[in-house]
Structure formats: structure tokens, C-alpha cells
Amino acid sequence: MKYPNGQQYEQKEKKEKKTTRGILNAGNxxxxxxxxxxxSNEYYNDNNICLITKRPTPINIVKVDYSHGAIITHAYFExxxxxxxxxxxxxxxxxxxxxxxxxxxxxxxxxxxxxxxEHLKHVIYHGGIAFFLIQFESLAKxxxxxxxxxxxxxxxxxxxxxxxxxxxxxGIEIEQGLNPRLNYIKAVEQKYFKK
Amino acid sequence: MKYPNGQQYEQKEKKEKKTTRGILNAGNxxxxxxxxxxxSNEYYNDNNICLITKRPTPINIVKVDYSHGAIITHAYFExxxxxxxxxxxxxxxxxxxxxxxxxxxxxxxxxxxxxxxEHLKHVIYHGGIAFFLIQFESLAKxxxxxxxxxxxxxxxxxxxxxxxxxxxxxGIEIEQGLNPRLNYIKAVEQKYFKK
Numbered sequence: 001m002k003y004p005n006g007q008q009y010e011q012k013e014k015k016e017k018k019t020t021r022g023i024l025n026a027g028n029x030x031x032x033x034x035x036x037x038x039x040s041n042e043y044y045n046d047n048n049i050c051l052i053t054k055r056p057t058p059i060n061i062v063k064v065d066y067s068h069g070a071i072i073t074h075a076y077f078e079x080x081x082x083x084x085x086x087x088x089x090x091x092x093x094x095x096x097x098x099x100x101x102x103x104x105x106x107x108x109x110x111x112x113x114x115x116x117x118e119h120l121k122h123v124i125y126h127g128g129i130a131f132f133l134i135q136f137e138s139l140a141k142x143x144x145x146x147x148x149x150x151x152x153x154x155x156x157x158x159x160x161x162x163x164x165x166x167x168x169x170x171g172i173e174i175e176q177g178l179n180p181r182l183n184y185i186k187a188v189e190q191k192y193f194k195k
Numbered sequence: 196m197k198y199p200n201g202q203q204y205e206q207k208e209k210k211e212k213k214t215t216r217g218i219l220n221a222g223n224x225x226x227x228x229x230x231x232x233x234x235s236n237e238y239y240n241d242n243n244i245c246l247i248t249k250r251p252t253p254i255n256i257v258k259v260d261y262s263h264g265a266i267i268t269h270a271y272f273e274x275x276x277x278x279x280x281x282x283x284x285x286x287x288x289x290x291x292x293x294x295x296x297x298x299x300x301x302x303x304x305x306x307x308x309x310x311x312x313e314h315l316k317h318v319i320y321h322g323g324i325a326f327f328l329i330q331f332e333s334l335a336k337x338x339x340x341x342x343x344x345x346x347x348x349x350x351x352x353x354x355x356x357x358x359x360x361x362x363x364x365x366g367i368e369i370e371q372g373l374n375p376r377l378n379y380i381k382a383v384e385q386k387y388f389k390k
Binding site for chain 1: 240243245246248250251252253254264265266267268269270271272277281282283284285286287288289290314317318320321322323
């Protein structure tokens with residue numbers, strides 16, 4: 001995946017302000033959460049473990065210059081109406097969203113758009129495997145939590161976040177390493193395939 | 196799916212030259228093949244039949260202007276390294292590519308990039324359902340053909356196309372209608388789910 005998305009661009013923009021970020025991320029070589037997932041997916045694909053790809057960021061194109069090939073000269077980033085990742089593992093459909101938080105005690109639900117919740121409900125309805133990968137940046141921990149828990153908390157209405165304690169209890173901590181950086185398929189295997 | 200892709204833009208560009216196109220497409224209200232598939236996917240999603248989405252066209256972003264929000268001012272269309280569509284039906288992973296041809300007797304393999312063949316091989320390896328939807332524009336017919344046949348013809352090397360007769364024999368003709376315009380999931384059901 002060579003194309004950058006809106007978020008990465010924004011991160012690049014703000015990099016100078018976030019002096020602490022580099023220190024906190026030193027453990028994973030300054031790579032972003034997204035880059036870690038992409039690297040893991042590449043490892044999984046190369047080793048025939050599963051096939052998960054990142055959906056390209058949707059772009060709303062306003063103007064294209066055709067005078068020298070096709071050059072986009074005016075466009076906007078669009079919000080993803082689905083999730084960022086999907087693919088196949090042992091014939092089953094896998095669909096997930098990756099979210100990062102700086103919060104140390106809870107995952108705030110504010111940055112999940114309603115259309116993502118709708119999308120994940122449909123995935124579950126059709127028998128797909130749906131989850132969130134949540135990175136607690138300041139704790140350097142990543143958890144897999146089934147989408148149904150997130151949907152439940154999202155729709156209950158009186159809560160604006162999921163406590164870390166719930167995520168620890170209901171979710172699975174992702175093993176971190178060199179290759180793959182985030183061995184999330186091990187958690188998928190444990191949660192959805194072991195009977 | 197509101198964002199246009201590279202192909203649509205090119206089609207728009209060339210529209211005036213293709214005077215016959217409008218006549219040939221009168222049968223499907225001048226809509227493109229892609230629009231027909233997207234409409235069908237919307238129908239399937241609305242009616243809880245399956246969840247298939249189009250991957251956004253990947254864009255290679257060169258320059259972003261941050262002076263008023265984030266405006267992309269220089270970017271290129273990139274070739275899709277996967278396929279255009281994927282999703283879930285009855286828990287199974289579905290992955291397909293849609294191709295249109297003006298040829299009346301065969302489907303030319305020249306417009307399938309090698310990375311698409313690689314991608315589909317991986318889908319098959321991991322137990323996913325992989326196929327092509329091929330529209331013979333001048334015949335106003337659409338067929339589903341399993342990706343393994345296409346891969347076979349692609350890799351045999353001495354053939355540069357798949358004869359229509361083979362597609363008719365090994366594939367399934369897609370029922371066309373108002374809603375959904377292309378009832379391809381009926382062919383998926385018939386081919387991959389009936390035992």
C-alpha cells in the first residue's frame with residue numbers, strides 16, 4: 001500500500017508539535033499503528049496465513065487535468081463509510097477497524113462514525129467476523145475487541161467510552177513483535193476459531 | 196459510492212467520440228456496468244442479502260494544500276492492486292473483478308494486470324469465493340466465471356483470450372432486471388452454495 005491517507009498527512013503536518021510522540025513510539029520504531037497493521041498484513045500474505053487488505057482512502061475528485069495524462073488537480077479526502085480493513089482467513093470474511101487513543105483508562109467512542117457501526121452490524125448479520133483493534137498509545141498496548149461489544153456501548157447512549165477494564169476482560173491483548181509487528185490473527189484464531 | 200474512479204473520468208472524456216455507445220446502452224438506461232453492479236450491491240445491502248462493497252480507487256497523492264482545510268492539489272490515479280469488489284455472503288468471503296469488453300466472441304485477457312491474478316490466487320488459497328463478472332457490451336450479456344478458469348487461461352500463455360463459448364459453458368449468465376440490475380448473487384448461490 002503506497003498511497004498515504006488523510007490521517008497520515010495530518011500526522012505529518014502536526015509532527016513538530018507532538019514532541020512526546022517520538023519517545024512514546026520508540027518501542028515500535030516510530031511507525032504508526034496503521035503502518036504496523038499494514039506490515040503485519042504483508043507478512044500474513046507473504047506467508048500464506050491470511051489475505052487482509054486496507055481499503056484505499058476514498059477521495060472526492062473535483063477536477064482532473066487531462067492535458068498531460070490524467071492529473072487530479074482538486075480533490076478532498078472523504079470519510080470512509082465502511083471500515084479500513086477486510087479480507088479472508090480460512091474462508092471466513094474478516095472486517096475490522098483500527099483505532100488509536102491517547103486515553104489511558106478508556107476508549108472514547110466519539111471518533112467512530114455512525115456509518116461504521118451500521119457497516120459492522122451488517123457484517124455480523126451476514127456471518128462475518130467483525131472487530132476493532134484498539135491501540136492505547138500511551139500504554140503501548142493493542143487489544144482486539146469484538147465489534148458487538150463496541151456496538152453495544154455505542155448504542156447504550158449513556159456511556160461515551162468503553163473502560164479499559166472491560167476491554168481487558170472482553171478483549172484479547174495483541175502480541176507485539178518484529179514480524180509480524182501485531183500478531184492479531186492469533187487473537188482472531190483464539191476468539192473465533194477455537195471451539 | 197459517490198466518488199468517481201479513473202475509468203469513469205476517462206469514459207466521460209471520450210463520450211463524444213463513442214456515438215454508438217449510447218444506442219447500445221439504451222437497454223440499461225445508459226448506466227455503466229460499474230453503476231449497475233453498485234446499484235445491485237445497494238439493493239443487496241438494503242435487503243440484507245449480502246454485503247459487498249467497491250474498493251475506492253487508489254490515489255497517489257503528491258501535494259496537499261493545508262491553508263484551507265486539506266485540499267489535494269496534485270495526485271494521480273493508481274492501478275488497483277487487488278480487485279474492485281469484495282464482501283461477505285453467508286459468512287463466506289466474496290471477491291470479484293468486473294470487466295467489460297466490446298469483443299463479441301471472446302474475452303481478451305490483456306486488460307487483467309498480473310497483480311490481480313496474484314490477488315485472486317491468494318483468495319482461492321484462503322478458501323474465499325473468487326470470480327469475474329464479464330460484460331459483453333455489444334451482446335448485452337453478463338457472465339459470472341470462476342477465477343480459476345481465468346487464471347488457467349491467463350497462465351497457459353498460448354491464448355490471449357477466453358472464447359465466449361467457454362464462458363457460456365463454464366460460466367453462468369447473470370439475470371438482468373430493474374432491481375437488482377444484475378442479480379449476480381443468484382449465480383453465486385447456484386455455483387458455490389448448492390451442493
